[in-house]
Amino acid sequence: MVYKLFYWPSIQGRGEFIRLAMEEADVKYTDVARKPASKGGGVKSILNLINDKETAYPVYAPPILIIGKKIISQTPNILMFLGARHKLAPKNEDGRMWVHQLQLVISDFLVEVHDAHHPLAKSLYYxxxxxxxxxRSFDFTSSRLPKFLNYMELVIKRNPSGPYNLVGARISYADLSLFQIIEGLRYAFPSAMQKIESDYPRTISLSARISKRPRIRRYLESPNRIPFNEHGIFRYYKELDN
Amino acid sequence: MVYKLFYWPSIQGRGEFIRLAMEEADVKYTDVARKPASKGGGVKSILNLINDKETAYPVYAPPILIIGKKIISQTPNILMFLGARHKLAPKNEDGRMWVHQLQLVISDFLVEVHDAHHPLAKSLYYxxxxxxxxxRSFDFTSSRLPKFLNYMELVIKRNPSGPYNLVGARISYADLSLFQIIEGLRYAFPSAMQKIESDYPRTISLSARISKRPRIRRYLESPNRIPFNEHGIFRYYKELDN
Structure with a gap:
């Protein structure tokens, strides 16, 4: 079966966390909204799902993943589903919950990244x-960012299987998400990151190893990887990069 | 076995979502940080956990739930765990994921409620x-709040088991969380809520039914229910209540 992903076609956004998991799992998927509207794609394909007048399971926002009759949304929920099916999470309950817990920390942090450039309202321009x-971004780079990176570094350091991944000895969807966060932070806050990266050697090393995994590298070098830009969650505005 | 909950002792906050689930499930729990410091309670009991220098599974922030050797954090993660064990979520995978998806929408919304009074930084005073x-609160009451309530109302309306709960025919942890959101909104935005409540009859009715469930009512009337106040997520500031 082929997965169908629905996400805003012009940004990486939250969809990218799902794409990275599917790329590493090497599963087939259609990135529906990136196809032309004439072929059932475009933003309209997402709005059609959100405004579906029949479904018993309405969705609040993309990303949305469809497989067979399942319609799944909310990024951590989709990742939990993919992780269990494609060996991107431990099999036992404690391990699954631990990865999910880390993913929820990452998800919360992502909102803070977004709000650094949009503290007043999504509906207003930057x-x-x-x-x-x-x-807000001053508070972000001086306080919230180090708090988050300290935590991730500590989790890797304490991993009983060795200080290489967040969880266990295998790669998980949380590792892929952390890679995406590091890439995004480097794009949005290059100066702030350059100053502090050396404080988080395990996190940076994990991120580098993920970028070199064959399937991830193939994806990152392909046209399917949308470049970071000033419409997404991670945006570069020089005046916010302290 | 007795659950141990660790959460800031002076506010409802995120801990309240866990408390409501445990109260409805009628499980035994100790609200550790609300005990005196001399008996191992107080804020120190939380900080000791967060700063634990030995654990392989560090926690980022409360609420934290401990049962036996399990240490679980992140509100939706704890609720998923409790839901599966105490019949506060469907048993089948699709149902479990659907409840969790709704809880994640509620969790995201809760950040927006908080940021309505703290748009610039948690580290600054109101x-x-x-x-x-x-x-920010003008955008919240005029745009984000109706979007959220519209969605919850739609989910209840479309529920194939009838327009009474969010999911299926039984109460779930997401229903309890939605009740808490409605109570909090009424405290923080009484005027805004009074204007729009009648647009969401199913949501308001669900919330009323939950407040009358015997175990929930017993809890709400007990001293264990911390009153809403201006240190929590839901705060009443007249000037923000549009």
């Missing part, structure tokens, strides 16, 4: 909240 | 971001 974004 | 909070 230019309309630039001054406030400066204040 | 008074230091009052002007910005007015702008």
């Amino acid at each position: 230019a309309e909240q630039k001054k406030e974004a400066r204040r | 008074a230091e971001q009052k002007k910005e909070a007015r702008r």
